[in-house]
Amino acid sequence: MVFRQAKWGEKIILEYPSGKPTFVIDEEFISMGREYLSTLPRDTVRKEPPNIPDISEVEVARHFTRLSQMAYGVDTGPVPLGSCTMKYNPKVNEEVASWEEFATIHPYQDEETVQGVLQIIYELQKWLADLTGMDVCTIHPPAGAAGEFAGALMIKKYLIDKGFENKDEMIVPESAHGTNPASAVMAGFRVVKVPADEAGDTDLEAIKAVAGERTAGIMLTNPSTLGLFESRILEIADTIHSVNGLLYYDGANLNGILGIVRPGDMGFDVVHLNLHKTFSTPHGGGGPGGGVLCAKGALKDYIPVPLVDYDGRKYYLNYDIPRTIGRITWFYGNVIPAVKAFMYILALGPAIREVAEIAVLNTNYLMKKLVGLPGVDLIYGKGRWRKHEVVISFDRLHKETGVSAEDVAKALLDRGFHAPTIYFPLIVPEAHMIELTESEPIEMIDAIAEAYREVVKKAYEAPEELKKTPMNTAVGRLDLMLANHPRTVSPTYKLMKERLLGGEPGK
Amino acid sequence: MPHPWIPNSSPEIKKRMMEFLGISDIMELLSDVPSNLILHEPPAVGRGRVLSEYEVVREMRRLASKNRVFKDPPPFIGGGVCYHYVPSLVKALASRAEFYTAYTPYQAEIAQGLLQAIFEYQSLMAELYGVDIVNASMYNGSTAAAEAVRMAVRVKRRRNRVLVAATVHPEVKEVIRTWVWGIGIKIEEFGDVSKGKVSAENLKAKIGDDVAGVYIENPNFFGAIEDELRAIIEVAHEKGALAIVNADPILLGVLEAPGKLGADIVVGDAQPLGLGLNYGGPSAGIFGIKYDRVLLRQLPGRLIGATRTEDGKDLGFAMVLQTREQHIKRERATSNITTNSGLMAVMAAFYVSLLGATGLRKIGEAIAGRTAYALRRLKEAGIEAPALRAHFLKQFPVRVGGDAEAVIKEALAHGVHVGPPLSRFFRNMRGECLVCVTEAHTREDIERLAEVLSQVGGGE
Structure with missing residues (x-):
């Protein structure tokens, strides 16, 4: 495959020459507005206009279209970022969610005027509860991490209500997503780490050794970030429950078991999901996401408010959750992604299980093609099937050729593929964490495997060439030292002029 | 299957x-x-x-028809978000699949366009808010506020009280309380909603050496301009506390930038900048700081920075200072945020680029003019507007009399939707509700508003 990304050399929007006619604002109230503003206390009105150029609509359209051509998404090609579940975003969902009936309704509209969207949220909540085996789900958290944080708060409040004020430890595997320990700490817990055993499972003996009076719970993904199903999950659940702790499920990896196994049946008490991963809503170049939080048993009295409910006649926002942790966000969460996720499940129905089956089939097909390559190893769980993702290590390749996981990633970019997640999970040296999802056709998986084969071969023959990659992308490798150095770090145009460019704009 | x-x-x-x-x-x-x-x-x-695409669309049409879109006139509802027009260009650019089907630009070289667009968002917002640094976005204005409060406590170690103006959006107050509950930060209010705004004296009465930060919104929940903002920020600084100011970005073409007034942390919700109503979400949270090493180290969220290629030839962009973030720092991260509001942030950049400094000033003036006109027309129609004494912009409280909740429903039957009723948040404001007017409301819309409210008003 020949790949050449566009390279436009677009100047920064703030460098555009000003003085063009801008978007038309009708004049009718302008003079009345000026007069009104002149009556305000002088301190409150703006004296100097912001340094934002006046540009024509044509130039704005062209500038950002050109920038888009220097970006890469799932519609461009595979984005096999592990634990990100970069699947295809169905276009019908985009179109329908942009209808005025969804995009132009106000969160404080009278409930009678928004029965359609409330019904969608209500049905989605039910479907998600069915798919997770939980009693109740809410779309309130704006993203997965917000759901984790909310879930950790629910656990804390529940334990305090039960008289376990001393339970301040959250067990988190070393292979967990970074959000797990970060969320636990935000909720006021101390993190206790447990390692993985050789088979790749979270070490049950280590869990038993740390579980005790102070254990509030454990945060787990299952399948794990290694792509492995925690085969002793029921024993883990028993261990944690036996010390009055709770199980938190990080749903980032649900795509590998969707419709086949449910966290609720595994013993989890609180679950979060990501609509932008498992349920096909777009990642938007970093967001918006759509978080979901589910609870079982007594924990369902602790979910954030409001919950969308149905009284047999109409749908409504229910604020009457007895022991709620309160609000994680204003309004009701990210509703537009929820509409898209609803449509995804609506369209697939029972084929939802096919999603997981093919995602798993794809993972193992690629794994088998990669494990024989020179310098490539599976560090954990050799001989086990993977689920949603597989983690391979280039540690041996690195030692034998000097070519790192990052070099391999950059060489993949040159071949027209987005690279997988690299250097994660932290317990695997020189890692590539690859998640294909169900969206990649077999020919594309073969092409990815072939690209890896070529790159590894090149590593042994001419490693220095790989250090020069990427060359086919909009820019070559970036100087990250310069980007991060305290003297040159430049996160805005204003600072860039003062710091990176030393005061000479445009240089 | x-x-x-x-x-x-x-x-x-x-x-x-x-x-x-x-x-x-x-x-x-x-x-x-x-x-x-x-x-x-x-x-x-x-x-x-399995349903066909057509069957799905049919079902969605059925459900969509149960939502009522207020078009003529557009909704006059306030309370954090208002109806603003979304330019077609913003929607067209946001539908570029290279943007919306991408994820976080972990591989910088293949994502330069996305990185540059987010860098431009950060730069444009920094100009608007009068600060040096703005991050790549939070979820929305409410979580940006909560993260700012948490950040203030990290910066001012050993201080664990934060003061929030009484005039802040009640749901934002709730969000802040939830976000700090687990770590024992005390949230207290200063001032009194019955005054419509807060004063420096109000803050002086409450502040002490244990206060890490002061949080205030401008305009506040009622739409009132906090005209003592500079003095309030000075009081906070005198006591060694950080001043956190939330400002409405669409009004910053005419209102003073909070950074210029001395705010240490600025936050906002980007919804007015061409993001649409979306039944409340998604939006994007704006989060900025002045350049300060201590503040920068505690900044939550992703940050895009400019740099050069290794060969020094090209300018480029990459994620920077990631050692603050969860995927590197784990339990010692400044926040757990990962997925943010990338697409909404670049939409805000499209919008601000389209308007330019001139358009931003004019849209502020257009909103100010409609505010003045609506207040005048409502008064002429015998309605107490504004119902609190202050200077208002974009939103204001009106006394519709009787039970505002019931009056809103009555007006709704005439196609005019105002709200929310203030009784929902404040027990002693039974007869008041908010009204919001923006560049999207015509003279006829405002006249219709006055006419309908004067017909349905419940009296005292």
Whole structure:
């Protein structure tokens, strides 16, 4: 495959020459507005206009279209970022969610005027509860991490209500997503780490050794970030429950078991999901996401408010959750992604299980093609099937050729593929964490495997060439030292002029 | 069950792949799952079968028809978000698949366009708010506020009280309380909603050496301009506390930038900048600081920075200072945020680029003019507007009399939707509700508003 990304050399929007006619604002109230503003206390009105150029609509359209051509998404090609579940975003969902009936309704509209969207949220909540085996789900958290944080708060409040004020430890595997320990700490817990055993499972003996009076719970993904199903999950659940702790499920990896196994049946008490991963809503170049939080048993009295409910006649926002942790966000969460996720499940129905089956089939097909390559190893769980993702290590390749996981990633970019997640999970040296999802056709998986084969071969023959990659992308490798150095770090145009460019704009 | 979104679901391809793996059933790949956990049938979700795209669209039309869109006139509802026009260019650019189907630009070289667009968002917002640094976005204005409060406590170690103006959006107050509950930060209010705004004296009465930060919104929940903002920020600084100011970005063409007034942390919700109402979400949270090493180290969220290529030839962009973030720092991260509001942030950048400094000033003036006109017309129609004494912009409280909740429903029957009723948040404001007017409301819309409210008003 020949790949050449566009390279436009677009100047920064703030460098555009000003003085063009801008978007038309009708004049009718302008003079009345000026007069009104002149009556305000002088301190409150703006004296100097912001340094934002006046540009024509044509130039704005062209500038950002050109920038888009220097970006890469799932519609461009595979984005096999592990634990990100970069699947295809169905276009019908985009179109329908942009209808005025969804995009132009106000969160404080009278409930009678928004029965359609409330019904969608209500049905989605039910479907998600069915798919997770939980009693109740809410779309309130704006993203997965917000759901984790909310879930950790629910656990804390529940334990305090039960008289376990001393339970301040959250067990988190070393292979967990970074959000797990970060969320636990935000909720006021101390993190206790447990390692993985050789088979790749979270070490049950280590869990038993740390579980005790102070254990509030454990945060787990299952399948794990290694792509492995925690085969002793029921024993883990028993261990944690036996010390009055709770199980938190990080749903980032649900795509590998969707419709086949449910966290609720595994013993989890609180679950979060990501609509932008498992349920096909777009990642938007970093967001918006759509978080979901589910609870079982007594924990369902602790979910954030409001919950969308149905009284047999109409749908409504229910604020009457007895022991709620309160609000994680204003309004009701990210509703537009929820509409898209609803449509995804609506369209697939029972084929939802096919999603997981093919995602798993794809993972193992690629794994088998990669494990024989020179310098490539599976560090954990050799001989086990993977689920949603597989983690391979280039540690041996690195030692034998000097070519790192990052070099391999950059060489993949040159071949027209987005690279997988690299250097994660932290317990695997020189890692590539690859998640294909169900969206990649077999020919594309073969092409990815072939690209890896070529790159590894090149590593042994001419490693220095790989250090020069990427060359086919909009820019070559970036100087990250310069980007991060305290003297040159430049996160805005204003600072860039003062710091990176030393005061000479445009240089 | 073959499906076009699942290319390898065709029986022939499945068979080929299974043969390669030496298995005869995909379920063999799940043999390490305890068998008693495996569902025999997938849960009954959807409508029990695969639907065609047309069937899905038909069903969605049916559901959409149960939502009422207020078009003529557009809604006058306030309370954090208001109806603003979304330019077609913003929607067109946001539908570029290279942007919306991408994820976080972890591989900078192949994502330069996205990185530059987010860098431009950060730069444009920094100009608007009068600060040096703005991050790549938070979820929305409410979580940006909560993260700012948490950040203030990290910066001012050993201080664990934060003061929030009484005039802040009640749901934002709730969000802040939830976000700090687990770590024992005390949230207290200063000032009194019955005054419509807060004063420096109010803050002086409450502040002490244990206060890490002061949080205030401008305009506040009622739409009132906090005209003592500079003095309030000075009081906070005198006591060594950080000043956190939330400002409405669409008014910053005419209102003073909070950074210029001395705010240490600025926050806002980008919804007015061409993001639409979206039934409250998604939006994007704006989060900025002045350049300060201590503040920068505690900044939550992603940050895009400019740099050069290794060969020094090209300017480029990359994620910077990631050692603050969860994927590197884990339990010592400044926040757990990962997915943020990337697409909404770049939409805000499209919008601000389209308007330019001139358009931003004019839209502020256009909103100010409508505020003045609406207040005048409502007064002429015998309605107490504004119902609190202060200078208002974009939103203001009106006394509709009687039970505002009931009056809103009555007005709604005439196609005019105001709200929310203030009784929902403040027990002693039974007869008041908010009204919001923006560039999207015409003279006729405002006249209709006055006419309908004067007809349905419940009296005292």
